[in-house]
Amino acid sequence: MKAAPGSAVSVANADLARAAEPAPVENFFEVHLTQLARAMEHAPMQKHVRLILSEPKNEIIVNFPVKMDDGNFKLFTGYRIQHNNIMGPYKGGLRYHHEVTLDEVKALAALMTYKCALLEVPFGGAKGGIRLHTREHSTSELERITRRFTHDLGNNIGPEYDIPAPDMGTNSQMMVWMMDTYMNMHNLSDKNAQRRIVTGKSLTSGGSRGREKATGQGVVYCIQEWADERGFRLDGCSYTVQGFGNVGSHTAQILSRLGAVLVAVQDHTGSLYNPEGIYPRKLIDYVQTHGGIAGYAGAQAISDEEFWAADCDICIPAALELQITAEIARNLKCRMIAEAANGPTTLEAEAVLRERNIEVLPDIMANAGGVVVSYFEWIQNKRSESWQLQEVDSRLHFMMKRAYHEMRAFARERGVDNRTAALAVALERINTVYIERGVFP
Numbered sequence: 001m002k003a004a005p006g007s008a009v010s011v012a013n014a015d016l017a018r019a020a021e022p023a024p025v026e027n028f029f030e031v032h033l034t035q036l037a038r039a040m041e042h043a044p045m046q047k048h049v050r051l052i053l054s055e056p057k058n059e060i061i062v063n064f065p066v067k068m069d070d071g072n073f074k075l076f077t078g079y080r081i082q083h084n085n086i087m088g089p090y091k092g093g094l095r096y097h098h099e100v101t102l103d104e105v106k107a108l109a110a111l112m113t114y115k116c117a118l119l120e121v122p123f124g125g126a127k128g129g130i131r132l133h134t135r136e137h138s139t140s141e142l143e144r145i146t147r148r149f150t151h152d153l154g155n156n157i158g159p160e161y162d163i164p165a166p167d168m169g170t171n172s173q174m175m176v177w178m179m180d181t182y183m184n185m186h187n188l189s190d191k192n193a194q195r196r197i198v199t200g201k202s203l204t205s206g207g208s209r210g211r212e213k214a215t216g217q218g219v220v221y222c223i224q225e226w227a228d229e230r231g232f233r234l235d236g237c238s239y240t241v242q243g244f245g246n247v248g249s250h251t252a253q254i255l256s257r258l259g260a261v262l263v264a265v266q267d268h269t270g271s272l273y274n275p276e277g278i279y280p281r282k283l284i285d286y287v288q289t290h291g292g293i294a295g296y297a298g299a300q301a302i303s304d305e306e307f308w309a310a311d312c313d314i315c316i317p318a319a320l321e322l323q324i325t326a327e328i329a330r331n332l333k334c335r336m337i338a339e340a341a342n343g344p345t346t347l348e349a350e351a352v353l354r355e356r357n358i359e360v361l362p363d364i365m366a367n368a369g370g371v372v373v374s375y376f377e378w379i380q381n382k383r384s385e386s387w388q389l390q391e392v393d394s395r396l397h398f399m400m401k402r403a404y405h406e407m408r409a410f411a412r413e414r415g416v417d418n419r420t421a422a423l424a425v426a427l428e429r430i431n432t433v434y435i436e437r438g439v440f441p
Helices: 008-020 030-042 047-053 102-119 139-156 173-186 188-197 214-230 246-257 280-290 306-310 326-331 347-355 369-383 389-414 418-437
Strands: 056-068 073-082 091-098 125-131 162-166 238-242 260-267 270-275 299-304 313-315 337-338 358-361
Touching: 030 102, 030 347, 030 418, 047 418, 056 102, 073 102, 073 139, 073 162, 091 102, 091 173, 091 369, 102 125, 102 139, 102 369, 102 418, 125 162, 139 173, 139 188, 162 173, 162 188, 162 369, 173 188, 188 369, 188 418, 214 337, 214 358, 214 369, 214 389, 238 246, 246 260, 246 280, 246 313, 260 280, 260 306, 270 306, 306 326, 326 347, 358 418, 369 389, 389 418
Parallel strands: 091 125, 091 162, 238 260, 238 313, 313 337, 337 358
Antiparallel strands: 056 073, 073 125, 260 270, 270 299
């Protein structure tokens, strides 16, 4: 007998299935290289440029000790992968997660290279990470971990060389700790010139208005362009969100203001469903108090399988990479996927989605709002300026809209999917710069 959707038995069975499910067989970096190769078929590339882009320029691995609150020392492994800087200083987030791997950070760094090129942000690509579980550490321990990692990176980062930012598991407070540590490692005479060593800082410590919501805001701008292109009304449409951290929660909150209805949401604590709508602001308040969506009274608990099969117009994965497998892709009941997360779709799932005519707004387009507003913050620090939110949002909207239509024009002209088109546009720009500059010596 089949358990009723949302029943205790159904949820328990889903938990057991999730525990028994094997790890994804696809390697994130290999998935990226396959997608890149597909795009290179449609973007004329010099042979040496293909070779250069196939691996990161620098791979920095740091093993560093930190004293814990109980007086014992613990050894942490930190990564900073610098993929390419032909377009400008390395740029990319710093991730704190217990499953961080070298290949994961390599793939994320490469995506940053193409994301910046697509959006015409004058940065290159980088990414960092420390393998740890933030919930297992106190605030003081996280501060010591962050400051020691910053110190040990030394001159491998810099305000005109490599500029970190927040990512999964990190926030504005950690960026302020990084900034303060780096500033105190340099001469007093130019200490304040180092403020732009990181972006995503708190507003009071040199951050930008609109930075916290920037990635989610960019996702919504992309969805709006997609809707306008197809004559689709967002007011009254339904959507689901996987992952309810910074990106997922802001995306949901902004979409709700446009009249869209959140019908299902999932995070690390479980899945929820309410066909009448889940109020994002109330759920955000609940998560801030309880650490996750589980137990929220405004929706029904469902299994993860039921979450992915929920009827909706738009599905927004905003969690980890490789979440949408072929099996999940076959069960999706949406017309479009907006990749708020980096690399959430496996290669097998991509093939299924193409067969089912489910359109995908790819990660390097959909979630580029974060790096765009990071660039704005960097510029404001450099010029000693402070822009109002309206100016930030207006500039972000312009850059997202321009890049979206460049991607779509390429896709239509070449008859390719959006991901291939977005990567190809970025590759053409990078290839042009290499042709103009050459390779020294």
